[in-house]
Amino acid sequence: MPTVEELYRNYGILADATEQVGQIRRQAIKELPQFATGENLPRVADILTQLLQTDDSAEFNLVNNALLSIFKMDAKGTLGGLFSQILQGEDIVRERAIKFLSTKLKTLPDEVLTKEVEELILTESKKVLEDVTGEEFVLFMKILSGLKSLQTVSGRQQLVELVAEQADLEQTFNPSDPDCVDRLLQCTRQAVPLFSKNVHSTRFVTYFCEHVLPNLSSLTTPVEGLDIQLEVLKLLAEMSSFCGDMEKLETNLRKLFDKLLEYMPLPPEEAENGENAGNEEPKLQFSYVECLLYSFHQLGRKLPDFLTAKLNAEKLKDFKIRLQYFARGLQVYIRQLRLALQGKTGEALKTEENKIKVVALKITNNINVLIKDLFHIPPSYKSTVTLSWKPVQKVELGQKRTNEDTTSGSPPKKSTAGPKRDARQIYNPPSGKYSSNLGNLNYERSLQGK
Template identity: 80%
Template sequence: MPTVEELYRNYGILADATEQVGQHKDAYQVILDGVKGGTKEKRLAAQFIPKFFKHFPELADSAINAQLDLCEDEDVSIRRQAIKELPQFATGENLPRVADILTQLLQTDDSAEFNLVNNALLSIFKMDAKGTLGGLFSQILQGEDIVRERAIKFLSTKLKTLPDEVLTKEVEELILTESKKVLEDVTGEEFVLFMKILSGLKSLQTVSGRQQLVELVAEQADLEQTFNPSDPDCVDRLLQCTRQAVPLFSKNVHSTRFVTYFCEQVLPNLGTLTTPVEGLDIQLEVLKLLAEMSSFCGDMEKLETNLRKLFDKLLEYMPLPPEEAENGENAGNEEPKLQFSYVECLLYSFHQLGRKLPDFLTAKLNAEKLKDFKIRLQYFARGLQVYIRQLRLALQGKTDLCWDTVTLSWKPVQKVEIGQKRASEDTTSGSPPKKSSAGPKRDARQIYNPPSGKYSSNLGNFNYGERFRLGTRNMRD
């Protein structure tokens, strides 16, 4: 094993050789042997090995393996030095291997090391984005769970920081291709992260790009299969996928396939839905999503049939007025409950879909059913009077209201200037990530997110060790 003095002497030989440095293979071998020494020798080796690496291609494997040994040393200062120098090995065909090594090193729990690994990955990303992606996706597809998790999070947070000259069209196509492979077997949390990655790509922010993403989500949601309302994983998967699709819908990217599935498969089973999330009003969550999607529904094959299903479900939440006794008082013990949120969602969905069949109420319903609906509607309207009075008081003196816009109560009101188009409609971290909490997260709209982790059919202990698949949806053991 070389001493510190021998390492410096051989370093001097290589440094003084200038253009003839490649002729001093023995001197470089001495430096490689420095990884077998003590702390001081290893620190010097961590700096000297990468400095002359490119001059000795025949020793490339030995040099990379030596540096990797230093990256795994017990001494944290040696590890940090070795990691910092890794990008110097990312030349030519060695770059994917270096990317693979750096991706594995993301599993470190040392915040300084984690920072260095992130910086090193970003550095080689700018050298060769495709080669770096090869290493990252190799670990995402085949690596340990902790490496896979952090590699995905790296992509979801760092890709958006890269300049356009790095994220070229070809690079984005590679990201999409590799992501589709991963999406064949993902957890719910991973699926959300990949949708974040893909929706951030410039090439997928066009109309055709968003349509491609919607089709990808629809495939993940497994809309071709019969819906199982008693399976919490099935329900959770559908809601999770639908939430990812909702922001993609527009007047040019239709929600028809999702709305049809909700009307035909979910609405008839609304009362039997199950969810692993305690305290979640799963029925209201479903109706909110349906309402939000209904605005962008295109031509539907079974429109009249699905309107009837919506209408019948609406009647369930619009009770008949209680019967009156001879003295004019209610014959029942209590007033029926008016579930305003449910009715709002169903009425809005019915209104949006009904515009395509404007004579549905008058021509498609018999007189008795229409009369029954009017009675329920009048009773429900009376229950709203107190709220209407309060609303009128709140609106007194207000002149900047947009009366021609019908929107949903939980959606923020946005002023739209004349001529303003939907953004992108037709245009072409400092420490290791912390584990997310088990409870649902909520954004500004208070939309439910399922617990982080892996889907599981074993709800007794909610084992997150399984992923849902496309096609057969077999669970991983």
């Protein structure tokens, strides 16, 4: 059996080998698993992990295969070597070791990924999560959420707590700090799929209502082309369905209500001749209103007398006027959109313009249903709608997973800087009078980049 010194001396030879002896390097990599016995195995895993930094695709594949083979011999020992390099190794080794775990763990059989092995992964991951980049955090959430032991209710709750810790929900929110805003968004995106009727989103929803909504207009982000305000409102809407008992429900409902009023304008005043006194009618921002109305509708179920008992008569009257005005404009656009899409099927619906119109129809129909609920006396919160972007999101995430899982044949490429968000379709009708011709609708901002 080789000594530890011999193992590391041989690693030095491998690391320093030139292109002319590439074949010797590859053969040595193939032979390394034979040395992985007893106390040597973690050290072999450590060496193989360091060799992940190779830019030679053939060598990279050999290293991956060698790591997988010793994983099946002793999963805990192999994890020791991998996490040693993740915690202490060079940046490129750390990056590739994390990606190895994120793509290869799920390929291992159940007899390898035992409960004890998964507990070790969780323990070591928590150490790494004390200091990670946004991209690393996303990869670790992918690793952890794929573990069988964390797919239970209690397991998902553990993951939510991990995410909340990363999001720094106890700290003061700084809307003008793009890193602070980006961290919150990255963490919330990871938390959203974990929420359910048994794993509540209360802590995140409370934080968004108390700290983010009041600062919505001043949010900054390092991600070019991202509509940060709409992104926040979409996340809030998705989380609101799973909010549990909230300590300051009335206060936070009021914050949500006030923000909703900002996006639901009063009708313009009429001059004596019946024309608008102003130059143009206010812009109706349907995408934002869908999110805010949905969130208000979800939380309002927990305090159904909010509109009738918690608001004074003047404010309630103001709200009804805004709802009526918005509903009138809504009906115009719904009719126009239905007319424009009537009879279109298959390829005709796949054009960029028609895809936008389909999404626009979903948004306006959703708002219409929610407004009808609030017009009831007393208001009703019984209707159920599916948020307009949900089906699009599922398809895009599925495609993203496929792309990530096909990179094992060559060394991972350096990812572009900054977090990316799947493209979203957004519909904002133009300002000015309601158009009687759908061709006049303004689609300039209908597609948002990442």
